[in-house]
Amino acid sequence: MNTAALSPLGRLLTAVATAAAVTAVFAACAADAPLAPSRAPARRASLTTLPGTNTDGAIATLQRVTARYHNLQAALDDGFVLLHPCEARGDEGPVGTVYVNLVRLMDGVVDPESPDALIYEPSRNGTLHLVGVEFAVPNAGQTPPTFLGATFQSEPEFGVYALHAWVWRTNPEGLFAETNPRVSCGEA
Numbered sequence: 001m002n003t004a005a006l007s008p009l010g011r012l013l014t015a016v017a018t019a020a021a022v023t024a025v026f027a028a029c030a031a032d033a034p035l036a037p038s039r040a041p042a043r044r045a046s047l048t049t050l051p052g053t054n055t056d057g058a059i060a061t062l063q064r065v066t067a068r069y070h071n072l073q074a075a076l077d078d079g080f081v082l083l084h085p086c087e088a089r090g091d092e093g094p095v096g097t098v099y100v101n102l103v104r105l106m107d108g109v110v111d112p113e114s115p116d117a118l119i120y121e122p123s124r125n126g127t128l129h130l131v132g133v134e135f136a137v138p139n140a141g142q143t144p145p146t147f148l149g150a151t152f153q154s155e156p157e158f159g160v161y162a163l164h165a166w167v168w169r170t171n172p173e174g175l176f177a178e179t180n181p182r183v184s185c186g187e188a
Contacts, residue, residue: 055148055175061112062133062167069118070130075099083158086122086185093179095164096121096131105160108137110147119164122186131169131183136162150176 069075080099088094100117117134137145137152137160144152144161152161163176171180 058112058148059165059167059175062115062165065113066115066118066130066133066167072099072120072128075118079103080118083117088185089179093173093181094121094183094185095119095179096183096185097128098134100134100136105136106138110135110137110145115165117162119166119183121169121183124186126186129168131180132164132166132171134162134164136160148176153178 069078069080076099079101081102083098083100086094086097096119098117098119104114104116115133116136118130119132119134120128121131122128135147135152136155136158139154139156139159139161144154146152147163150163152163154160155162164178164180166175166177166180169180169182171177171182173179173181
């Protein structure tokens, strides 16, 4: 199949379908294998706030669960794949390089213990530095979800609602701003 002719969403869906097929093959081959422990039930995207916590607690959780991803290899080992290289959105500002975990993305869950994507800033020498995370849920025509009072933005090019959280690089525009003027695409 020539995926170069597909839109970014088409390529994403093709990758998800491929991942599902590979998972099905492994599941069929591993019928007698012991099961891995399942992760605790995650919170659904419809949450406005996290019960019993605050924004500072959510930031601390996100930093704790993503600290190992300062090493890009750890992210790759955990199933994150390059979604797009460093992006600067004209007058809006820089976003960074994004790596997404397709399994997490497709589950439609917003869970601070398990963000869907990681945002990196490339340096001049090409080293990537973790600056934030991203939550995303497939846009199936529903109302955009919220998290800690912040509303997800529609990203039609990827077919999702998404929310950035700049937990590793302070953002003067705000914790959940789409872009961050303190991030560059390798010029600094």
